[in-house]
Amino acid sequence: MAVPPPSDRVRLRRYHERGAHDPSVLHAIIDAIPLCSVGYVFDGQPYVTPTLHWREGDHIYWHGSSASRMLRAVEDTPVCLTVSITDGIVLARAGFHHSINYRSVMMLGTARKVDDAEEKESRLRTFVESMFPGRWDLLRPPTGQEIKATTVMTMPIDEASAKIRQGPPGDDEEDYELPIWAGVIPVRTQILDPVPDPRNIEGVPMPDHVTRFRMG
Amino acid sequence: MAVPPPSDRVRLRRYHERGAHDPSVLHAIIDAIPLCSVGYVFDGQPYVTPTLHWREGDHIYWHGSSASRMLRAVEDTPVCLTVSITDGIVLARAGFHHSINYRSVMMLGTARKVDDAEEKESRLRTFVESMFPGRWDLLRPPTGQEIKATTVMTMPIDEASAKIRQGPPGDDEEDYELPIWAGVIPVRTQILDPVPDPRNIEGVPMPDHVTRFRMG
Numbered sequence: 001m002a003v004p005p006p007s008d009r010v011r012l013r014r015y016h017e018r019g020a021h022d023p024s025v026l027h028a029i030i031d032a033i034p035l036c037s038v039g040y041v042f043d044g045q046p047y048v049t050p051t052l053h054w055r056e057g058d059h060i061y062w063h064g065s066s067a068s069r070m071l072r073a074v075e076d077t078p079v080c081l082t083v084s085i086t087d088g089i090v091l092a093r094a095g096f097h098h099s100i101n102y103r104s105v106m107m108l109g110t111a112r113k114v115d116d117a118e119e120k121e122s123r124l125r126t127f128v129e130s131m132f133p134g135r136w137d138l139l140r141p142p143t144g145q146e147i148k149a150t151t152v153m154t155m156p157i158d159e160a161s162a163k164i165r166q167g168p169p170g171d172d173e174e175d176y177e178l179p180i181w182a183g184v185i186p187v188r189t190q191i192l193d194p195v196p197d198p199r200n201i202e203g204v205p206m207p208d209h210v211t212r213f214r215m216g
Numbered sequence: 217m218a219v220p221p222p223s224d225r226v227r228l229r230r231y232h233e234r235g236a237h238d239p240s241v242l243h244a245i246i247d248a249i250p251l252c253s254v255g256y257v258f259d260g261q262p263y264v265t266p267t268l269h270w271r272e273g274d275h276i277y278w279h280g281s282s283a284s285r286m287l288r289a290v291e292d293t294p295v296c297l298t299v300s301i302t303d304g305i306v307l308a309r310a311g312f313h314h315s316i317n318y319r320s321v322m323m324l325g326t327a328r329k330v331d332d333a334e335e336k337e338s339r340l341r342t343f344v345e346s347m348f349p350g351r352w353d354l355l356r357p358p359t360g361q362e363i364k365a366t367t368v369m370t371m372p373i374d375e376a377s378a379k380i381r382q383g384p385p386g387d388d389e390e391d392y393e394l395p396i397w398a399g400v401i402p403v404r405t406q407i408l409d410p411v412p413d414p415r416n417i418e419g420v421p422m423p424d425h426v427t428r429f430r431m432g
Contacts, residue, residue, distance in 0.1 A: 009261065035302060035316075037253040039264035043223065046262050048255035050300035050320055084266035086251060086405075091426065095344050095355050096362040100251075104266055123385040128311050139311050140391050146312040168413045175356050179420045182413040185429050188304075190406035197384045204395045210307065213401050 009108055011112040020095040020162040024125070029105045030055050030160055032082050033215050034131055038062060040111075042073040046214060053081065053156070054127045061114075061123055061178035063152045071151040074111040081107045081153070085216055086187055092169035099169065101184060105162045109155035120152045131137065132209035185194070189216030225324055226377040229284060236378040239274065243377055245321045246299050249405070249431050250347055255296035256277060256327075258289045262314065270343040271373070275329075276323060279368045287367040290327040295371065297323045301432055302403055306387035309396040314386065317375055321378045325371035333360070336368050338418050348425035405432030 006021045020026070030036075039046060049070045053062045060081055064071045088101035114120045122141060128136045130142045169182050194210050222237045234377055246252075252269045255262060265286045267277045280287045295322070304317035330336045337358060342353045385398050410426050 013259050035300075037264045037266075037298060037407070038253075038301070039253075039255040039262035039296075040258075041257050041262050045255075045294050045324060046255035046257050046369070047268060047324075048253045048264050048296045048322065049300035050253075050318070052316065055403070069416070076260050080252060080255075080262045080264045082264035082266060084251075084253070087346070088411075089429065091348070091351075093356050094362070095352065096366065098344070100268065106259060106264065107334070108263075111301040114359060125313060135307075136311065136372055138396055140309055140394055140396070142311055150312065155268070176415050177417070178356055178357070179417045180354055181420050181422050182416055183426070183428065184411045184413075184423075185336045185426060186411060187431065188406050188408065190404050192402040192404065195304075195384075195400045195402060199384070199392050199399075200392070200398055201395045204397050208400075210397065210399070210401060211257075213305065215403070 005139045007159050010106065010159050011100070016134065021160065022096060023068040023157070024187065025162045026105050026157060027055060029085065030060065030157070031037065032103070033065050033083060033085055036062070036083045038070065038074065039082065040070065040074045042069070045140065047073075052127075052211050053083070054130045056123070056126055058157050059154050060157050061127065061152060061154045063124065063150055066151045068151065071153060074153060075113050076110060079111045081155075087166065088187055089185040091182050091185070093171045093175040093178050093182050097169050097171050099165060101166050103162070103164050105160055107157055109159055111153045113153050113154040114154055117147055119146050120150070121147055123152050123154075132213065134207065135209050138207065139173065157161050193214070222377060223375050226375050227346070234365050236380070237376070239373070241372060241378045242376050243271060244322050245301065246276065246373070247321070248266050249299060249301050252278070252288065252297050252299045253377045254290065255298065256286065256290045256293065263289075269299070269344075270346045272339070272342055273371050276373050277343065277368060277370045279340065279366055282365050282366065282367045287369060290369060291329050293350065295325060295327045296331065297371075301379060301399060303382065304400040306400050309387045309391040309394050309398050309399055310383050313385050315381060317382050319378070319380050321376055323371070323373055323376040327369045327371050327373055327397045330368040330370055333363055336366070337363055339368050339370075340366065350423065351425050354423070407431070
């Protein structure tokens with residue numbers, strides 16, 4: 001599939017080697033972690049709200065309470081969704097060259113509300129299933145009121161760029177002879193042992209989708 | 217110290233029990249992780265850029281290349297800085313009650329550039345020292361050109377709110393009798409073994425500020 005050239009708004013100006021507009025690179029980062037930051041403008045003031053997201057094909061989705069100020073503010077307005085995963089802290093021999101290893105994607109677009117109740121339920125099903133395969137059918141089914149109280153937003157991933165940094169520090173050549181410890185402190189998301197709800201029915205088994213959950 | 221009442225823009229409308237405007241609560245979350253998302257507006261389009269931040273007293277600071285579009289765009293304009301730490305994924309008995317355990321702070325304000333070179337260097341020193349105590353004096357000192365090529369931004373933390381969710385899922389009372397596994401999958405930032413730069417001088421010791429580094 002031909003990929004259109006990036007718009008001027010997402011084309012990377014500096015560090016071109018860190019940029020990517022390849023859908024497979026974008027999708028891998030978007031799918032690696034279900035958390036993003038939504039940027040929007042309300043009364044001239046920018047806001048950034050952390051939220052959960054998921055992807056279906058070339059669209060990104062996010063959701064929240066229908067009473068949410070954020071979701072009411074973003075409908076049919078320009079938004080920015082940024083996914084960012086920290087992979088390490090980079091310590092160099094000069095303060096100036098300290099850095100972060102990371103994978104991030106910035107997506108620009110106009111947020112559209114998913115109006116159709118059937119589509120909305122289908123998107124929410126995909127959301128739960130993408131994090132916890134097999135869970136949706138185990139759950140108490142959603143009521144019409146719950147679907148109504150949930151707003152699902154979407155936009156196409158068609159104006160987006162990925163930025164990635166990895167590897168050791170990049171110091172000035174003459175600084176490599178200095179006796180200063182440099183390197184990378186790798187960081188990642190650690191999943192700890194699941195904590196069952198004390199009110200679980202006795203003997204109810206912990207599903208595989210809980211023990212197998214990973215992110216980052 | 218008397219804390220002024222929250223502005224209408226950061227006052228929490230829903231889930232009041234999750235909100236806090238107490239500086240000690242705000243500062244603890246801001247200090248727990250050096251990564252935030254900066255929201256700003258350029259040509260009517262919101263952008264969200266992940267960046268490193270640090271705090272000195274009741275001001276938040278962030279920095280970047282003086283060539284950065286983001287930093288040039290935010291000077292003397294309204295911005296939003298959001299810090300968010302994910303503590304767990306909350307699995308309920310109904311899709312509607314699934315949630316995230318988290319600690320987050322949203323700060324609104326007008327970004328001001330730190331112009332004075334001496335102040336700028338002092339702020340950058342605090343930044344490095346806040347992450348790696350004792351490191352600044354071990355480093356090759358910054359050059360005037362490096363200080364010039366670095367932009368430091370700041371704003372007061374005076375219009376901000378914290379949101380925190382913790383604990384087990386909150387299901388509908390009648391759903392607790394269903395044989396569905398519910399609970400929390402705790403997540404946290406894991407620090408892995410530091411990876412020394414292959415170009416380190418042989419025998420240079422790994423400093424305590426590397427082995428002791430923690431975040432989240």
